[in-house]
Amino acid sequence: MSNPDGGTNMKRRLAAIMAGDVVGYSRMMAEDETATYRELRSMFDEIVAPAVHGNEGRIFKQIGDGFLASFTSAHAALEAAEAIQTALAVHRFELRIGINLGDVIEENGDTYGDGVNVAARLEAMARPGAIYVSDIVRRSVEQTSERAFRSLGRRAAKNMPTDIVVYELVPPPAERPAPRWRWPRAVVSHPALTALGLALVLAGSAGAMGGLEAGSRWIADLPLVRDASSDARPFVAVMPFNGMGADPSHSQLADGLSEDLITELSRYPELAVVARNSTFALRGQAMDVRTIGRILHARYVVEGSARRQGEQLRIAAQLVDTETGTHIWAKTYDREVTDVFAVQSELSAEIVASLVPYLRRSEAASVERKPTKDLRAYDLVVRARGIHAKGHSDAAALTASQDLLQQALALDPDYAEAHAYLALNLIQQKVLGGGGDVAGAIERARRSIGLAPDLALGYRALGYGLAVAGNYADALQATERSVELNPNDPEGLAALAKAQLRSGSYQAAAQNAARARELHPMAPDYYAFIEGQALYAADQPDQAANALRGCLLGNQQRANCLRIAVATDVRRGKLGEAMEAMRELMVLDPGFTLEKEAGTQRYGTTPVMRRYIADLREARPQRAATIGTAGSRSEI
Secondary structure (H helix, E strand, O other), rough: EEEEOOOOEEEEEEEEEEEEEEEEEEHHHHHHHHHHHHHHHHHHHHHHHHHHHHHHEEEEEEEEEEEEEEOOOOHHHHHHHHHHHHHHHOOOEEEEEEEEEEEEEEOOOOEEEEHHHHHHHHHHHHOOOOEEEEEHHHHOOOHHHHHHEEEEEEEEEOOOOOOOEEEEEEOOOOOOOOOOOOOOOHOOOOHHHHHOOOEEEHHHHHHHOOOOOOOEEOOOOOOOOOOOOOOOOOOEOOOOOOOOOOOOOHHHHHHHHHHHHHHHHHHHOOOEEEOOHHOOOOOOOOOOOOHHHHHHOEEEEEEEEEEEEEOOEEEEEEEEEEOOOOOEEEEEEEEHHHHHHHHHHHHHHHHHHHOOOOOHHHHHHHHOOOOOHHHHHHHHHHHHHHHHHOOOOHHHHHHHHHHHHHOOOOOOOOHHHHHHHHHHHHHHHOOOOOOOOOHHHHHHHHHHHHOOOOOOHHHHHHHHOOOOOOHHHHHHHHHHHHHOOOOOOOOHHHHHHHHHHHHHHHHHHHHHHHHHHOOOOOOHHHHHHHHHHHHHHHOHHHHHHHHHHHHHHHHOHHHHHHHHHHHHHHHHOOHHHHHHHHHHHHHHHOOHHHHHHHHHHHOOOOOHHHHHHHHHHOOOOOOOOOOOOOOOOOOO
16 A cells, blocks of 8 residues: 555555475586476466465465465465475475464565465475474364364574474375365366366375374474573563554554653663564554564563644553563553653653662652754654655655655754754765765764764664765764664664674674664564674575575565575675676666775675685686676676
């Protein structure tokens, strides 16, 4: 749907996501490339696609030998998965399948988000020929289905905020008269699949499991593994406050309250605060606090509402322990609308004092912050940062956000946050190839810092501008200061990691990138891209490959991630996979050359930059010319 503020064509919905991948595909391609590719296409066209479409699903991405599909329900996804695996039981190919039910973003025909990422992790865990599902999938079908599931306990998944509770779908016992793994009607009509089904009936189920009690829903749980997070601080998630009333401005006020509370709490290094985009992604989902806590890796949740009647404002808030479901405290504030900033400060003080016993309440309250003297300007900035958060890679969204910020500054020329966001906006426009004024943006960022010396956002904007201008040393200092002021801002941590990449601090960059992803469980693709870059530079290619996997499933950063994936695969000794990734990169980015890549100075002028270019050269088509240093001639 279109953003009413001039944003993007994106919409959120709950969907069942299936991720599938062929086992041993690279080896088979090496043995007989032509025959393997032909057979792969036949499998997709005759088995996978009919099974998906026959259950009202949609394949939204094919990645070499893998695919991603979305369905309207977990039942439909399981039906399709069963049909695919049944057909492949007599096929040369073996498929791993993972299924998750979760919140996804649909935009321009693609689907991405945390719901997709979890399905991909499940697929990577699955044994050949198996179907692994998340706990939410199992629970959504257990009351209306006789399917059986075997619990595999909690599994750690790279770059996921919490362990995933994994179940394997158990094929029906051979003696059952009506097997559940059946063809959907649209698939049965296909002659090739009818023959496969007949062969299965005659041969019996190769994957049958004996000893399963009739009517059981799942096998008893294995012992659970405790969370592996090394951060001992209390994790807090501030959920979007409900705006009570029909007036859209009430929702904007509630959003602003939630966002500013996140920013205020993030200033305290004693707390770990979940990112705004992760908590807002769960808006409107019917989940209890325990589920929210598991998804966001948060021990505590802040919930609330805001109701405005004329110039009167009522804010209700509560702090809940997600492990027990008990309320730590709840409070209602009745104030004038102009006192909204005072309420934010009081709320922050209450939360910090409750969760950090050794921090005195008077210290937590500090000085009341009033970012602007004009509530109209505040409303405009709330709208602008909402658009920016949803579409910072979308030129139209940036333009809409810029207009709102300029209106806010016309009302309050000394609004530091508006200056900082406008600076980020102008720099991002330049990065996207537009007409952004980087020098002007740097000056605007400096002004925001002059107006509010403890505003982390101002330093982040300054660091971004200096990096784009090529002043990497000063960019590093600015981003370090940003993280000092707000150690819980994932965007600040990601910016610091990028600056550290160019200065040679690779291990620190990897740690900060991983920390950013931990604070933002639903982080965009470029977080994984930054972590992959850092791990490659730190000479940890296996870890880099794991970090890049989620990034390679998305569409926003796929070409960038392929660059690092190529070099990483060369480091891992997987030259065939590196060359395959290079071929895909050249399709996605026809203008790619080693010369241009050397000019990006992803790793500054360090020896790692030279190693990176050498690794890319190793995977290029053999007809390409060589390149020794930046500025040399290259034909690829």
